[in-house]
Amino acid sequence: MKLCTMGLGYIGLPTSIMFAKHGVEVVGVDLVPEIINQLNDGKIHIEEPGLQEFLTEVVKSGKFRASVAPEAADVFLIAVPTPNKKDVHRSCDLTHVLQAVKQILPFIQKGNTIIIESTIAPRSMEDQVAPLLEKAGYTIGEDLYVVHCPERVLPGQIFHELVYNNRVVGGITEACTNAGAAVYETFVKGEIIRTNASTAEMAKLMENTFRDVNIALANELAKICFELNINVLDVITMANKHPRVNIHQPGPGVGGHCLAVDPHFIVAEAPKAAKMIGLARETNRSMPQYIVDCANMLLRHRQFPKIAIFGLSYKGNVDDLRESPAIEVINLLMKQKNIELTFHDPHVPVSKMPIVSAEEAVQKADLILLLTDHQEFKEMDLDILSQQMNGKMIFDTRNCIDPERFEQIQVVNLGNIH
Ligand code: SAJ
Numbered sequence: 001m002k003l004c005t006m007g008l009g010y011i012g013l014p015t016s017i018m019f020a021k022h023g024v025e026v027v028g029v030d031l032v033p034e035i036i037n038q039l040n041d042g043k044i045h046i047e048e049p050g051l052q053e054f055l056t057e058v059v060k061s062g063k064f065r066a067s068v069a070p071e072a073a074d075v076f077l078i079a080v081p082t083p084n085k086k087d088v089h090r091s092c093d094l095t096h097v098l099q100a101v102k103q104i105l106p107f108i109q110k111g112n113t114i115i116i117e118s119t120i121a122p123r124s125m126e127d128q129v130a131p132l133l134e135k136a137g138y139t140i141g142e143d144l145y146v147v148h149c150p151e152r153v154l155p156g157q158i159f160h161e162l163v164y165n166n167r168v169v170g171g172i173t174e175a176c177t178n179a180g181a182a183v184y185e186t187f188v189k190g191e192i193i194r195t196n197a198s199t200a201e202m203a204k205l206m207e208n209t210f211r212d213v214n215i216a217l218a219n220e221l222a223k224i225c226f227e228l229n230i231n232v233l234d235v236i237t238m239a240n241k242h243p244r245v246n247i248h249q250p251g252p253g254v255g256g257h258c259l260a261v262d263p264h265f266i267v268a269e270a271p272k273a274a275k276m277i278g279l280a281r282e283t284n285r286s287m288p289q290y291i292v293d294c295a296n297m298l299l300r301h302r303q304f305p306k307i308a309i310f311g312l313s314y315k316g317n318v319d320d321l322r323e324s325p326a327i328e329v330i331n332l333l334m335k336q337k338n339i340e341l342t343f344h345d346p347h348v349p350v351s352k353m354p355i356v357s358a359e360e361a362v363q364k365a366d367l368i369l370l371l372t373d374h375q376e377f378k379e380m381d382l383d384i385l386s387q388q389m390n391g392k393m394i395f396d397t398r399n400c401i402d403p404e405r406f407e408q409i410q411v412v413n414l415g416n417i418h
Helices: 012-021 033-040 051-061 095-107 124-135 158-164 174-184 197-228 232-239 262-269 275-285 287-298 325-334 375-379 382-388
Strands: 002-006 025-029 064-067 075-078 113-116 145-148 167-171 192-196 306-310 340-344 367-370 393-396 410-413
Touching: 002 012, 002 095, 012 025, 012 051, 012 064, 012 075, 012 158, 033 051, 033 064, 051 064, 051 158, 075 095, 095 113, 095 124, 113 124, 113 174, 124 145, 124 197, 145 174, 145 197, 167 174, 167 197, 174 192, 192 197, 197 232, 197 262, 197 275, 197 287, 262 275, 275 287, 287 325, 287 367, 287 393, 306 325, 325 340
Parallel strands: 002 025, 002 075, 025 064, 075 113, 113 145, 167 192, 306 340, 306 367, 367 393, 393 410
Antiparallel strands: 145 167
8 A cells, every 4th residue: 555645744744654664655745845854864843752763663664755745646645734714713724635635636546545634624525625526527435535534643642542542434425434444454453433524523523622621611610719719629639539520620721733723613613503612712712811810919029020931832741832821821921021031841942932941940030830741840859949049939830740749939739829
């Protein structure tokens, strides 16, 4: 089997490598020539555990190569970004997907399978992708097999989840579904669930929406508990002892290119019906301002405070800054002219933000504002670090620091802001 992947980002690259590791000849296509050169030299451009070792392996074996142009293959796999449009409901922008389909059109042959892995609005396959291929003269289900197989892997553990997660394969016709399923049988050990394209689209969107709504509930609870002077973390621990309750973790907001983006695709298609989903998004988007208000309260006795920001990426142990609530918090703080900020993040490269070491960041700081739950932060010795600080306080918005471990520094978290 030969596979041509369109898009070598957080999903396209690991997926391509996984196919190549299992003997498939893979050509990966991306628009950015620097990425192509880098990958062909065996160097990764994103951070993900295992990615570097596996890329080295498949470049060496000759099973994977990167290119700026597509070429004929048995299977085409599209994994390009689907951002929000700038319209009022932040609907799904299919431009890159449709562009990728147009780009592969000259290379398609009868019998090929075309897979869209990008997260897309409900009905996109039926209403937009399929008509484009039919217009080119193909009968779907006979000449070509067209499927939506949404990616569902968690950044940070992509290689494990690619193999062991259940995989939803939704075809335009049953023959399409079967062709798509056969492709993933190459390496998937989870269940391959067969359905139609629209069900697959909606199921994927609802997975991320479910998580977003549940995090919103936790964030709302944090605000309520603050007003009523109750420790929100104790409440969550207690409630979660119930066998059918799983309140998620409150924090500075919901980031990344999935949860903060995908629920809008549903709201945009059914704005009147999708009330709770829209409200959850609003709640989660309000959290950076809430965190800034809390930080201001903690620093109310300082006229020109200095804050050391620890953590910029959207979640722990990744380098991804997309939709990161930390960036939103920083933008809000920067609007306050009286505050000095320094930044520290062991995962984000200095080319993206003016990062300094932890020791440098805390020099004369009044507060460490922890916005990402990186493993390094859980392990750092705050008693030693705080010796260089003016005010010895850390506001842990991720509730990942054990306050019992330290004597020299006050650890404030979302359960004890007062
Ligand atoms: N977060 C909280 N509280 C929580 C859990 C998460 O505030 O209790 C925050 C995180 O810090 C982060 C954001 O939510 O800012 C999203 O993080 P995440 O770990 O929940 O999810 P992603 O965006 O990294 O990956 C999600 C996953 N979806 C689900 O778990 C349902 C993944 O399986 C999907 O493949 C991915 O979206 C995607 O690409 O769609």
